[in-house]
Amino acid sequence: MNNLLEYSGVVTKIRAMQKNLLTDDDFREIVAMPDVAAVESYLKKNPAYAEAFGNINESDIHREALEAVFGSIVYRDFAKIYNFADPDQEKFLKKYARRYEIRLLKKCLKYAIAGRAPGDEILWHKDFFKKFLSLDVEALHECTSLDMTLKVLENTEYYPVLMKVRMSGRAEGFDYETALDMYHFSTIWKERDRIVSGDSVKAISRIYGSRFDMLNIWFIKRAKQYYEMPEAEIYTLIIPVLYRLRQDDIRALVTAESEEQFAAALARTFYGKQYEDLAPDNLEDMYGYVLRDVLRQEAKKHPYSAATLYRYLYLKEHEGEKLVAAVECVRYGIDPEEAFKYINAV
Numbered sequence: 001m002n003n004l005l006e007y008s009g010v011v012t013k014i015r016a017m018q019k020n021l022l023t024d025d026d027f028r029e030i031v032a033m034p035d036v037a038a039v040e041s042y043l044k045k046n047p048a049y050a051e052a053f054g055n056i057n058e059s060d061i062h063r064e065a066l067e068a069v070f071g072s073i074v075y076r077d078f079a080k081i082y083n084f085a086d087p088d089q090e091k092f093l094k095k096y097a098r099r100y101e102i103r104l105l106k107k108c109l110k111y112a113i114a115g116r117a118p119g120d121e122i123l124w125h126k127d128f129f130k131k132f133l134s135l136d137v138e139a140l141h142e143c144t145s146l147d148m149t150l151k152v153l154e155n156t157e158y159y160p161v162l163m164k165v166r167m168s169g170r171a172e173g174f175d176y177e178t179a180l181d182m183y184h185f186s187t188i189w190k191e192r193d194r195i196v197s198g199d200s201v202k203a204i205s206r207i208y209g210s211r212f213d214m215l216n217i218w219f220i221k222r223a224k225q226y227y228e229m230p231e232a233e234i235y236t237l238i239i240p241v242l243y244r245l246r247q248d249d250i251r252a253l254v255t256a257e258s259e260e261q262f263a264a265a266l267a268r269t270f271y272g273k274q275y276e277d278l279a280p281d282n283l284e285d286m287y288g289y290v291l292r293d294v295l296r297q298e299a300k301k302h303p304y305s306a307a308t309l310y311r312y313l314y315l316k317e318h319e320g321e322k323l324v325a326a327v328e329c330v331r332y333g334i335d336p337e338e339a340f341k342y343i344n345a346v
Contacts, residue, residue, distance in 0.1 A: 007304035020048035031339035070320030203307035209243025244270035
């Protein structure tokens with residue numbers, strides 16, 4: 001009953017917002033459109049996109065601009081949900097929003113390492129970051145080097161994490177990104193009992209636990225296939241949280257000497273048994289599928305919990321990613337059937 005009372009207002013708001021999420025039929029219609037201008041006109045008819053696309057010209061709809069537009073829509077929806085949240089839900093939402101902060105920080109670090117300032121797109125969201133998060137977006141926008149970026153971050157929680165990488169002698173972009181991810185994942189797992197309560201603890205534990213397990217499997221596969229890392233280095237990439245995976249599973253995946261051995265080790269894991277389509281060559285797609293499946297189950301099982309907040313925000317972010325891919329398919333004249341298959345794999 002307490003969960004029902006605490007979450008009734010924010011869940012009612014989310015249910016109203018869910019009505020504007022795009023369906024498969026919407027995406028089929030979008031990828032069959034003749035040009036980007038037609039997609040823009042279509043989206044302007046959807047209440048969720050009308051305002052954002054009202055101030056953008058078709059000539060400005062390049063990929064980075066689209067990502068910024070859809071990002072601003074996610075941030076707008078986050079703010080709407082936050083306005084209906086009680087103090088405990090606000091606590092969860094602020095921790096959840098760290099993912100936006102880290103995503104922006106990774107982009108700034110890429111530019112800094114290349115000796116360039118970030119694009120103006122990051123300024124589109126400066127008001128959101130000022131209200132809900134700790135990054136000084138305007139100061140980061142002026143940075144043209146790693147030293148300048150680290151100086152701006154000096155009084156944030158990310159500074160010690162990034163400086164540890166800087167002092168290690170392995171100061172490449174991949175190392176900074178991995179360190180940020182590890183910090184974020186470990187922190188949110190340790191703090192979950194303090195940022196949610198009741199049914200939300202079970203739901204959030206399963207959502208994040210499943211996500212970390214699948215990421216660990218994916219990280220191991222990428223490290224072996226694309227980077228040919230030695231086993232000792234692969235272990236350093238593993239998120240120090242095991243939910244349904246066991247240490248034996250990790251060891252078998254890391255030490256697999258062939259694609260066949262990796263596939264056999266994967267099939268023996270909880271996820272290999274639970275999802276029969278899971279295979280070494282579709283881990284990236286299955287990561288998203290498993291997360292959406294777990295979110296659906298937990299939001300259904302615990303409708304008046306943080307799972308419903310997480311699920312909506314994730315679906316809205318995923319919708320933006322699919323729309324970017326759909327617009328690019330229209331721009332380059334990809335066959336609608338092929339385009340629909342492609343965006344469903346995003």
